[in-house]
Amino acid sequence: xxxxxxxxxxxxxxxxxxxxxxxxxxxxxxxxxxxxxxxxxxxxxxxxxxxxxxxxxxxxxxxxxxxxxxxxxxxxxxxxxxxxxxxxxxxxxxxxxxxxxxxxxxxxxxxxxxxxxxxxxxxxxxxxxxxxxxxxxxxxxxxxxxxxxxxxxxxxxxxxxxxxxxxxxxxxxxxxxxxxxxxxxxxxxxxxxxxxxxxxxxxxxxxxxxxxxxxxxxxxxxxxxxxxxxxxxxxxxxxxxxxxxxxxxxxxxx
Numbered sequence: 001x002x003x004x005x006x007x008x009x010x011x012x013x014x015x016x017x018x019x020x021x022x023x024x025x026x027x028x029x030x031x032x033x034x035x036x037x038x039x040x041x042x043x044x045x046x047x048x049x050x051x052x053x054x055x056x057x058x059x060x061x062x063x064x065x066x067x068x069x070x071x072x073x074x075x076x077x078x079x080x081x082x083x084x085x086x087x088x089x090x091x092x093x094x095x096x097x098x099x100x101x102x103x104x105x106x107x108x109x110x111x112x113x114x115x116x117x118x119x120x121x122x123x124x125x126x127x128x129x130x131x132x133x134x135x136x137x138x139x140x141x142x143x144x145x146x147x148x149x150x151x152x153x154x155x156x157x158x159x160x161x162x163x164x165x166x167x168x169x170x171x172x173x174x175x176x177x178x179x180x181x182x183x184x185x186x187x188x189x190x191x192x193x194x195x196x197x198x199x200x201x202x203x204x205x206x207x208x209x210x211x212x213x214x215x216x217x218x219x220x221x222x223x224x225x226x227x228x229x230x231x232x233x234x235x236x237x238x239x240x241x242x243x244x245x246x247x248x249x250x251x252x253x254x
Contacts, residue, residue: 022082029075039172063110100144107137116248123185127241131232139167139224156213163217
């Protein structure tokens, strides 16, 4: 009798997890979208309303559009799974992988353009900040690669995609209109890392354990982002950034 009950209960439990997954990952996608909208409303999405200065270069326009499309695609993909249209979800997934590759290329180009213009944030100089932006692109690329590799493992795939998206959030958080962001540079990464907490909590609640993708993906993100500025301050990186700056100025004509 007990073995029969276990057979009956297991599909029921799986259905319950799938149902809660839809709500949880939809909520995470909307949280990430809200983070981006709050950060870039004045300077990008509603620039005309706030009379923001024009973006300095075309690459920033294209970069912003591609990264926005990634967030929209994340929401659409979750909605397709919720609607049981995994056939369309898989086809869009290939396009999403192509978009991710494009985002890495555009991210490196935009980071180099920031270096050329001497722009930085989080209390560091432009060359050190360059390590941060390129490091984020590296972490995003690795996480998306493994998400694609484990695309047939739904639980791992969706967690890695969400964590990959979280790696992009610091740029938006750093533009939030709150005084603490300006006063405490450490607030930006701490807020970004806090987005991992719901993932860990949800895993523990729904699975009674931490999914390996959540554990290793989250750990990888934090380690890479914490190493970015220490690496950026090394002589080797400063020399590399100087070389990149020289070539960027040469290509731009100034």
